[in-house]
Amino acid sequence: MVQPVKAVVIVGGGTAGWLTAGIIAARYQSRMKAGGFSVTLIESPDIRIIGVGEGTWPTIRASLERIGVSETALFRECDAAFKQGGKFAGWTTGAADDAYYHPLMLPQGFAQLNLVPHWMHETRSQSFCDFVTPQGRLCDEGLAPKLITTAEYRGLANYSYHLDAGKFAPFLAKHCTDKLGVRHVLADVVQVNQSESGDIESVLTPQAGEISGDLFIDCSGFSALLMGKTLGVGLKDCSDVLFCDTALATQVPYEAPDAPMASQTISTAQEAGWIWDIGLPTRRGVGYVYSSRHSSEEAARETLGRYIGAQYANLSVRKIPIRSGYRETFWKNNCIAVGLAGGFLEPLESSAIVLVEISAKLIAETMPANREVMDIVAKRFNDVTLYRWGRIIDFLKLHYVLTKRTDTAFWRDNVDPATVPERLRELLKLWKYHPPWFFDEFDRLEEVFPAASYQYVLYGMGFESAITPEDTLDSQLLAARLRQENERLTQELRSRLPKNRELLNKIHAYGLQPV
Amino acid sequence: MTQIVPLNKETHRALVVDGRASAAYGDNRHFVRVIVKEFPQLLVHYPILFSKHPQTGELYCGAMLGFTEGENLFLEEWADRQFYRPLALQRGPFYSQGPDIAIDLDDPRVGAEGGKPLFTEQGQPTLYLQSIIWAFQDLNPGMEMTQLFITRLLELKLIEPVEVDLEFDDGSKRQCTGLYTINQEVLATLPDEVIVELFRRGYLRLIHYMIASLKQVQVLARKKNARF
Numbered sequence: 001m002v003q004p005v006k007a008v009v010i011v012g013g014g015t016a017g018w019l020t021a022g023i024i025a026a027r028y029q030s031r032m033k034a035g036g037f038s039v040t041l042i043e044s045p046d047i048r049i050i051g052v053g054e055g056t057w058p059t060i061r062a063s064l065e066r067i068g069v070s071e072t073a074l075f076r077e078c079d080a081a082f083k084q085g086g087k088f089a090g091w092t093t094g095a096a097d098d099a100y101y102h103p104l105m106l107p108q109g110f111a112q113l114n115l116v117p118h119w120m121h122e123t124r125s126q127s128f129c130d131f132v133t134p135q136g137r138l139c140d141e142g143l144a145p146k147l148i149t150t151a152e153y154r155g156l157a158n159y160s161y162h163l164d165a166g167k168f169a170p171f172l173a174k175h176c177t178d179k180l181g182v183r184h185v186l187a188d189v190v191q192v193n194q195s196e197s198g199d200i201e202s203v204l205t206p207q208a209g210e211i212s213g214d215l216f217i218d219c220s221g222f223s224a225l226l227m228g229k230t231l232g233v234g235l236k237d238c239s240d241v242l243f244c245d246t247a248l249a250t251q252v253p254y255e256a257p258d259a260p261m262a263s264q265t266i267s268t269a270q271e272a273g274w275i276w277d278i279g280l281p282t283r284r285g286v287g288y289v290y291s292s293r294h295s296s297e298e299a300a301r302e303t304l305g306r307y308i309g310a311q312y313a314n315l316s317v318r319k320i321p322i323r324s325g326y327r328e329t330f331w332k333n334n335c336i337a338v339g340l341a342g343g344f345l346e347p348l349e350s351s352a353i354v355l356v357e358i359s360a361k362l363i364a365e366t367m368p369a370n371r372e373v374m375d376i377v378a379k380r381f382n383d384v385t386l387y388r389w390g391r392i393i394d395f396l397k398l399h400y401v402l403t404k405r406t407d408t409a410f411w412r413d414n415v416d417p418a419t420v421p422e423r424l425r426e427l428l429k430l431w432k433y434h435p436p437w438f439f440d441e442f443d444r445l446e447e448v449f450p451a452a453s454y455q456y457v458l459y460g461m462g463f464e465s466a467i468t469p470e471d472t473l474d475s476q477l478l479a480a481r482l483r484q485e486n487e488r489l490t491q492e493l494r495s496r497l498p499k500n501r502e503l504l505n506k507i508h509a510y511g512l513q514p515v
Numbered sequence: 516m517t518q519i520v521p522l523n524k525e526t527h528r529a530l531v532v533d534g535r536a537s538a539a540y541g542d543n544r545h546f547v548r549v550i551v552k553e554f555p556q557l558l559v560h561y562p563i564l565f566s567k568h569p570q571t572g573e574l575y576c577g578a579m580l581g582f583t584e585g586e587n588l589f590l591e592e593w594a595d596r597q598f599y600r601p602l603a604l605q606r607g608p609f610y611s612q613g614p615d616i617a618i619d620l621d622d623p624r625v626g627a628e629g630g631k632p633l634f635t636e637q638g639q640p641t642l643y644l645q646s647i648i649w650a651f652q653d654l655n656p657g658m659e660m661t662q663l664f665i666t667r668l669l670e671l672k673l674i675e676p677v678e679v680d681l682e683f684d685d686g687s688k689r690q691c692t693g694l695y696t697i698n699q700e701v702l703a704t705l706p707d708e709v710i711v712e713l714f715r716r717g718y719l720r721l722i723h724y725m726i727a728s729l730k731q732v733q734v735l736a737r738k739k740n741a742r743f
Contacts, residue, residue: 148572149693151676510571515674515695
C-alpha cells in the first residue's frame with residue numbers, strides 16, 4: 001500500500017525550525033488549504049534566549065519574500081540591519097593596515113569574463129575588490145545598499161541582514177501560524193515512537209499527547225533529539241581542520257543612539273582565533289571565537305576586553321562551546337536534520353542560516369510523494385548536503401590557510417598541510433595557475449559559496465596565480481569596459497546612497513514600499 | 516525665505532496675488548501630485564501615474580507633465596486656461612492651517628503686477644479667493660482619500676513599476692524611472708467579491724482612469740516632438 005506524505009512534523013522552534021516551516025508551508029499553501037497537507041511545529045515551552053547577533057546570506061531575501069513576510073516588519077521587529085559583506089582584518093599579516101573585503105556583489109561582468117588575470121597583469125594600484133566591485137568602497141563610506149524609494153527586498157547593491165536571532169524566530173513563528181497555517185504546538189517531546197523499519201511514527205508530549213507524522217524534521221539544535229538520540233546518527237568531527245571550539249559573546253551598546261553603523265561584518269584576527277563585530281541598530285554584537293587548545297579562557301577574555309576597550313568592564317560575557325562537525329547522514333528513514341541538529345561550524349561566513357534555507361528549499365521542492373520513493377529523495381538530499389558541508393569547511397579553512405602570520409602557534413598550526421582537506425589542497429595547487437572562475441569546479445546548482453567568494457578571499461589575502469600576460473590581450477577591450485562600468489557604478493552609488501543608519505531610521509519611520 | 520501667516524481680511528484687504536501659471540512661479544514641474552477627485556479632469560490630457568516621495572518612499576498619485584526635471588509641456592495651455600491645472604498648483608502661495616487659509620507673503624506671486632485682489636472692498640472673498648477655499652476643501656480630505664486608495668491597491672498587489680522608454684525626433688532617448696501604474700494582469704485575476712468591493716468604493720473607476728490615461732504618454736511625446 002502506498003503511504004502518502006501528508007503530515008510534516010518539525011521538532012524545534014528556533015530559527016531553523018521556523019524558517020523550515022515557513023519555506024515548506026509557503027510552497028504547499030494550496031494543498032494545505034484543501035486539507036491534504038499539514039505542517040506542525042513542536043516547540044518546547046522553556047524558551048531559551050539566544051540573543052547573539054546573526055549574519056545571513058543574500059539568499060535570505062528570496063526566502064523571506066517567498067514566505068511572504070514584509071521586509072519593513074523584519075527591520076522593525078528583528079532589530080535587523082543591512083549586511084553588505086565581511087571585512088577581514090589582520091588575517092594575512094596581522095599588520096595594522098591588513099584588511100580585505102568579501103563583498104556580496106559579484107565582480108563586474110562575472111559571467112562574461114574572469115577579471116583576475118587582468119587585475120594581476122595590471123599595476124594592482126587597487127585592491128582586487130575595488131577593481132571589480134563598488135561594494136568595498138560603499139562599506140568604507142558607511143553607505144546603505146538601497147534608497148528609501150527602493151522596493152522591499154530589492155537593492156542597488158547586493159545585501160543580506162544582520163539580525164537578532166532571538167527576535168527572528170518569534171517573528172517567523174507569528175507569520176507561519178497567522179498566515180501560512182502552520183500548527184504550533186507548545187510541548188516537550190518525551191518519547192519517540194518508531195515502527196519496525198525504524199521510521200518515526202509519532203512523538204509523545206505530556207502537554208499535547210501523541211503527534212504523528214509522515215515526515216519528521218529535526219530542528220532541535222545541538223541535542224538532535226530525533227537524528228542523534230533516536231536514530232543514533234553520529235557527528236563527524238572536523239576540529240582537526242577548523243580549530244576554534246569556543247566563543248565568548250557579548251553585546252556592546254553604541255556611545256550615542258545615532259552612532260555610525262557598519263554594514264559589513266568585521267572579523268578581526270587575534271592570537272588564537274578571531275573576533276566578530278556585527279552592527280545592529282540598537283547595539284553591536286561582539287564575540288571572540290578561539291581555539292581552547294591555543295588559548296586559555298583567561299587570555300581569551302583579555303583579548304576580547306582589549307578589542308572592546310573601556311566599555312568591556314560593564315558587559316556580561318557568555319561562553320558558548322562550538323563543536324565543529326556535521327551529521328554522518330542528514331536524512332535517515334523519514335527524518336531529516338536541519339540547523340544545528342545537522343551540524344555546526346564557526347560563524348566566520350554566516351553559513352548557518354543559509355544552509356537551513358537551502359536545505360528547507362530542497363526538502364520543499366523534492367517533497368517525496370510517498371514513503372516508497374522517500375529513500376531515493378533522501379539519497380540525493382544526503383549527497384548534496386554532504387557536498388555542501390564539505391565546501392563550506394573548505395571555504396572557511398581557506399581563510400586560515402592563506403595566512404602569512406607566524407606570530408602564534410594557532411596560525412602556524414593552521415597552515416600545516418595535514419590539517420587542510422584533500423580537495424582544498426588540490427584546488428590551491430590548481431589555483432596557482434588557474435584562477436577560479438564561473439565555469440570550473442563550482443558547478444552545483446545553489447552552491448553556498450560561488451567562485452566569486454573564493455576570488456575575493458584568495459586575492460584579498462595576496463594569493464599569487466601565475467598568469468600568461470598574452471592571454472589577457474584577447475579580452476582587453478571587454479576588461480576595460482567592465483572596469484569603466486565599475487567606476488561609473490561606484491561613482492553613481494556613492495552619490496545616490498544614503499548613510500546606513502540614516503536609511504534604517506527612515507525605514508523605521510516610513511517603511512519600505514512593497515513595489 | 517517663507518513667511519506664512521494666517522489670511523486676514525483686515526490686514527490683507529488690499530493684497531493682490533497673481534494666480535496665473537508661469538515657470539517663474541514654480542509651474543515648471545514635470546510631475547505634480549494630484550488627488551483622486553481630479554482624475555476625471557486629468558485623464559483627458561495627462562498620464563496619471565504613481566511615484567514615490569524621495570524622502571519617505573511613500574507612494575503618491577501624480578500627473579505627468581513632461582519628461583525631464585523642470586519640463587512642463589502644458590505651460591501655454593495653462594497660461595490661457597485651456598487645460599485643467601492640478602489643484603496642487605492652483606493653490607498658489609496659499610496653505611491650509613487647520614480650518615483656516617494661510618499665505619506666504621514672501622512668495623513672488625504675492626503683490627505681483629497683474630495680480631488679483633483677494634477681498635472685495637466690503638471685505639468679502641473675491642471669486643479668486645473663493646476658488647482657493649474650494650481647492651482646499653477638496654485637497655485636504657482628498658489627500659487622505661488618495662492615500663487610502665493607494666493602500667488598498669498595494670494590499671491587492673495592484674501597483675507595478677513601469678518604465679517609460681522614449682526616443683524623440685532629435686534622436687535623444689529618455690528613460691523615465693521611478694514611475695508605477697496599475698498591474699492589469701493582477702486586476703484581471705481578482706476574485707469577484709474584490710471587484711465588487713472596488714466598484715462600490717469607487718476605486719474601479721479610478722483604476723480604469725489610470726489605465727486609460729497611459730495613452731497620454733504618446734500624446735505627451737508627440738507634443739514634445741512638435742517642439743523640435
